[in-house]
Amino acid sequence: MRKAFNKELLQIAAERNNVFMILADIGYGEIEPFAEAYPDRFINCGVAEQNMTGVACGVAMSGNTAITYSIANFPTLRCLEQIRNDVCYHNADVKIVIIGGGLAYGPLGISHHSTEDLAIMRALPNMVCLAPCDIPEAVAATRAMMEYHGPVYYRCGYKGEKDIHNRPVGKFEFGKAIEVKPGKDLTVFFTGTIGYNAKLAVQEAARRGIDCRLVSMPCIKPIDREAIIRAAAETGKIITVEEHQLSGGFGSAVAEVLADANVFCRFKRMGLPDVNVSKIGSQDYLRDQYGLGVDAIIYEILEMSKK
Numbered sequence: 001m002r003k004a005f006n007k008e009l010l011q012i013a014a015e016r017n018n019v020f021m022i023l024a025d026i027g028y029g030e031i032e033p034f035a036e037a038y039p040d041r042f043i044n045c046g047v048a049e050q051n052m053t054g055v056a057c058g059v060a061m062s063g064n065t066a067i068t069y070s071i072a073n074f075p076t077l078r079c080l081e082q083i084r085n086d087v088c089y090h091n092a093d094v095k096i097v098i099i100g101g102g103l104a105y106g107p108l109g110i111s112h113h114s115t116e117d118l119a120i121m122r123a124l125p126n127m128v129c130l131a132p133c134d135i136p137e138a139v140a141a142t143r144a145m146m147e148y149h150g151p152v153y154y155r156c157g158y159k160g161e162k163d164i165h166n167r168p169v170g171k172f173e174f175g176k177a178i179e180v181k182p183g184k185d186l187t188v189f190f191t192g193t194i195g196y197n198a199k200l201a202v203q204e205a206a207r208r209g210i211d212c213r214l215v216s217m218p219c220i221k222p223i224d225r226e227a228i229i230r231a232a233a234e235t236g237k238i239i240t241v242e243e244h245q246l247s248g249g250f251g252s253a254v255a256e257v258l259a260d261a262n263v264f265c266r267f268k269r270m271g272l273p274d275v276n277v278s279k280i281g282s283q284d285y286l287r288d289q290y291g292l293g294v295d296a297i298i299y300e301i302l303e304m305s306k307k
Contacts, residue, residue: 001157001193002099004135006030008142009067013038018064019146024052026070049074053082053094060092065146069097072105072114076121076153087151088126095145096121097154101131101192102243103277103286104158113277114155118191119248121153122221128174129221131155131250133195134163137218140172148174157193158283164195164216175222183213186237186266186304189228191217191250194243194292201297210305220250228257232265237304239268241297243287246271268300 010033013019021034022043035042043059045052049070056066068075075096076083087094098114105112122129130145130152132138138156145152169178177189181202190198195216202212213235215227231238238258240251251269258267272290279289287293 001132001135001138001161002030002159004138005097005142005156006034008139009146010034010037012143012146013041016065020056020059020064020066022052022056022059022066022068024049024070024074026074031069049078050082053079054086056094057082057086057090057092060094061090065093065095067095067097069099071099072101072112073098073117076114076117080120083151084124088124091126091150093149093151095152095154097156099156100158101155102194103283104193106281106283106286109280110277115243115245115272115277116248117153117155118220118242118244118250119252122253123248124151126151127221128152128219129155130219131192132157132218133190133193133216134161134165136163136165136167136169137172137178137216140169141218144172144174155192161193162196164199172218174219175224176219177224177227178216178218179213180216181212181214183211184235185211186239186301187213187215187231187235188239188241188297188301189215189217189231189250189254190241191220192243194241194287197287197292197294198241198297200294201301204294204298205301205305208302210301212301217250220253223253223257225257225261228254229261229263232258232263237266239270239297239300239304241292242271243292244271245274247274266304268304270297270300
């Protein structure tokens, strides 16, 4: 996905001469084409994410669009104060892009996990939060992000993710869900690349006679309230799946919509438990270890379908 993001960004930079890329000495392997094509719009701040964010804010407030780019939690947690006080307070046109959301950097340990980011970023005023699930969504979300003026948090995958959509997703709209599969028995909402596991689980449920609606939510803030309320009314059961801590994340956002609308349905959140992810291994291994594997999702679908 990171390759697709960088390719689309390079195309947008060719169309607009006010697009800047600002890094903290990371990202090599994908960003060279931008640096070579637009050296006057490429700034490497060194290993200094707080400074990177401040520079990006200054670039944006000079009439440009600034993209900060780094892996996992480094462009968020390490410089949260600058994002809050500089970017969001001034509603600056800064796009904060992380590569490898969730457990994508599993072998590198907890320092490289991005598992609290959605809760933190969606709590910030003026911040739009995006988490595309595959390349079609990533490309469409990149274009929509760059057309929008204001702070955006973009949670990108890493590499090798399998596509969930088998065709382009069309126009990407903030606050709009994307239905992957219709269904009447229950609804599985997901955000980000964990959606592929949800897709496999829904396919297995169909073989067992359970007709699940599968819905991608690539925009967490603003969130598609209508899609959530409609799913509760039409299927009566909702499961949310996210590669993120349960506290404050995507499932919490869906629960907030249901509570505020005074809508009641059977509801289950699936995400990382309230623990430090201290185990080491591949992304798929860690998903299985922490209850986000395909079998775990199938189990929750079957359990909810019994009642």
